[in-house]
Amino acid sequence: MANILVVDDAAFMRMMIKDILSKNGYNVVGEGENGVKAIEKYKELKPDLVLMDITMPEMDGIQALKEIRAFDPAAKIVMCSAMGQQGMVIEAIQSGARDFIVKPFQADRILEAVKKVLG
Template sequence: MAKRVLISDDAAFMRMMIKDILTKNGYEVAGEAENGKVAVEKYEETKPDLVLMDITMPEMDGIQALKTIKAAHPEACIVMCSAMGQQAMVIEAIQSGAKDFIVKPFQADRVLEAVKKAVG
């Protein structure tokens, strides 16, 4: 069975790009979220194998959403994405339980490498 991935990014274009990369490589997109708050709700609904989470989002940022999901589901597998090479945020995300980190603009092979590393 295909691994199910929840994509959380405030940019519809980014969600579309990631969805395209994943579906072409045999992954199933369990859902999409435009902010951290929706990502937390969708995680509860869909229980995906992996979440690809943008850091900078309105309403609730990715780090907050990561912490919220991890608090309720310690086994949750989350890979963070961000355009900004902000070391502090990357470190906080990893310390908060993120499995990996992808920098935008995405390289398809880097996205797949992170996904495979996280969920096989």
């Protein structure tokens, strides 16, 4: 069973994602509400995959993505973001994100990305 870290500044969004993942046999090992927490939790929990929002307070998802990848170049990170942030999508992919999910998303899209990235 894959261990997943969910990072989003909206608690309801984390809950929704957690729900989708756990109903489909994934283990949500931790969650965070900003990039700083994402890095801390990644180092502590060493998850198989991180699902992370881009727009967050304190440190955004792109910065956190870069720092996690610097710490662990093999880190598997899927970014989530609202519509119309194409520039950020490109930066996220260039910075090493494995996939990108646009909000509002369907449960199927999350599961498809997770399966694809975890192989």
